[in-house]
Amino acid sequence: MKLKNIFKYLIAGILILYLNACSNATEADQLFEQTPTERLNARKTELKDALLSSEFGWKAVYFTDNTVLGGYTHLFKFAPDGTVQMASDFDGDTAVYKSEYEIQLGSTVSVTFTTKNRIHLLSDSDSYPIAALESEGYKGDFQFLYYGQENGDIVFRTNRTVKELRFVKATAADWADLPKNLIMEQNVIGGASRPLFRLLETNDGSTKHQFDFTYTTPTRYAEANSIEAGYTVSYDMGIGFTPTGIVVSPAVEVGGQKLTNFVYNDVDGSFTATGTGGVTAVIKYTDKPLLLTDDYKMLLPGQPLAWFGFYADDYTVDAPTNSPLFYAELAKINAALPAGQEISSIQIYTNHSLGTFIYYTFVGRAALFHFVDVVEDAPGKKVILKHKSWSNATTAAFVTSLDKYLTDPNGIYLKRESFRLFYSEPVYTFTSSSSPFRMTTWKLN
Template sequence: MKYLKKINWQILALLFIVVLYSCEDNSDPELLFEDVPAVRFEKKLKKVSDFLIAPEAGWKMTYFTDETALGGFTFLFDFINESEVRMDSDFGNADPTKTSLYGLSLGATLKLTFTTKNVIHELSDGANFPDAAFVGQGYKGDFEFLFSSIEGEDIIFRSNRNPSNYIKFVRASKDEWNNLSTQNRAMLKNIKNDPSKSVFRSLTIENKGNVASYSFNYNNARRFSTSIKLDENGEVLDVNFGIAPTATGFKVSPAITVGNIEVENFIYDEINNEFVAEEQGAKVTISYVGTPAIPLTGKDILPNFLILHNPFLNSLASDWTPDLTNVGFSNLITNLNASIFFDVTRIDLYDLDKDSGRIFIGTSIGNAFYNISKEVKNGKIYLTIVSTTTPQFFTDAIKPLLDVIVDSNGLYVDQPTTLNGSSNRIFSFVPASNTTIRYSAVQL
């Protein structure tokens, strides 16, 4: 019994020593055990903070806020110290000399917050939006970013507003600070539709001898492109992507998939005024062309009543998707009204889906109707005035307008979109004699 008691006391003594050892302070960083969470966080914060401050020329971020509807925006950040930052951008009202505040903090994870106002806040401002479809949403941007990882010399964040959107910070160069706002903004002018050229642009994909051409449409306010074509069964195929300008061209997101190849970087060919991307034998070209990728095959798709869109012609102007009625047609109306003693105020097209129809011209001195016949051939619609009761002086006065509406060489017709917030279809008409002019009309 004494022997057993002796063993029990030895066991108790050993347990007591273990308990004492386990109760010792473990905050010493030299211990073999892991740091407590607070210490680990402080180390992580300092590592990320030092990493952000370290580069002499700071960081570059190309930020696609919503690749399903909007393009990309490039920012430069120079983290001066642990609380101050300056930035530049190819978007908004950037001032690279302005200093604002930022901070790193712990939420669900380590978070980078640009705390005082600078150009990046213009992306998230709900009152700053590209068009009526984004009222209250702005450009869907963010000024809070969740730390994800450090990969080599890059640092990866996620948008706090959309955590599935990963954004990479890469090392910037001094040249980018000197040229970003000028070169990228200049490239935007090459990307947007040139009013002196054809309104038709194509996106052509070439791979292993196969060629597919899409009708390329670009929304400059959104920095977003929609391209469509018809397959052999008449089904619509589309290629949509956001565009971020660069000094030499632009980058797209999502990437264009050609077979098993992803293409995303386009270079501007100034001589041919086109953008070209090549990757592993696949080639994608965006260029101006003389005819639409999808020709008109019949008048059945046309509606029975259309009202032409133009700021001079109706009050729908602010509701329209930009760039449908182009500056060529707007200038035509402006110059016409300046040259005659009355103003053209409205234009309607009736019964385009039937064999015969009418054109209505509303003016400040009265209205006029022109009866027309219609024929679809060679991918165009031909409108011909067959009769009118309108005085000849009136017809002579508006002849420049009628020559465009009923171009003797036919009209190319496109249905690129719908009126914002409704199902009303919008049709665009381009006279074959002058493809720099486009007028659009909404179905009512």
């Protein structure tokens, strides 16, 4: 090739590289020529378009703090005029309410629900499900920072706690079926016809493990502790409701798989999460405690004084181990008492100088003694509290419906719990052996 031609091709190549460089520089310059405000405004438009893009709006299962609280389903339908239709399963009211929202600019772009609606029930510090959350409420937020979109979801982080919250596209069925979440809540709580005890059973495809399972209704929270000696795995999880079952957070990890969605079986009341390769986790009922202890022996004659107390206005009333039947019986007593009177405590004393007795105290009424004898059922690892006498027959009439479970002729179990109820006193639960009655107390001596 002649030197003249080589020179021509070289010049042409340099020109092409120069033009490409100019083009790329122009694109980069255009990007960086945007001011921070312009970039934020672009993100604001992006979020607004996303919020308006779903025909049936968005759904979020909001676990405000999955170390102590469960999940609350919220549905949102955004309108261009700054209004939003909203519904939730926070309580029995699943109706749709209209309020206002704004897409706001700060250090980042956020959606803020500016007028009161269902989402604000989670951020009200004056409303709390248990005494331990006083002044914290349900730990929720009503401003969510926009972090982009992924697989069709809108990804946010909460303003106060910077926890991820995803909006997924809702369907017409999500709105129509929201009341079914509350039906499922009752299935999680368990009806009076179901056995009292529950377990979580995991299967990693080859080995099964069992965990004692307790659910706390006010907080939508569950705890599952291993009953196997030397196996220290436990699961604490927030519970959210769906029309067909529950969703849990954190996930139950079995065989390296994270299981979050449990399907309800109405025949036996179980909830099953299914993985691959035979991996499952099942929450199911059992007819008796998974682990019988010798704790009952401290109630036997000849032992030192034992004093147990349940208090209707203190932390024992929030114990996750209290059963629905127990709460129902407390309500029944209060409904039967004259106006201005209510039950205050239920205490059990064994080997007291006055004898062994169940001691009922009231607001606006004198206390009541039910004196009993203690009979051991050693094979069943339980005791029978046998009636001797009442201190006041008139007052006794108000409590006999509840008292019959503590004096169950088939006996009662006593178990020391692994958790505390705010104070340092150990926690014990009395359980009827033939009915779904369970009362949790402090041991006070």
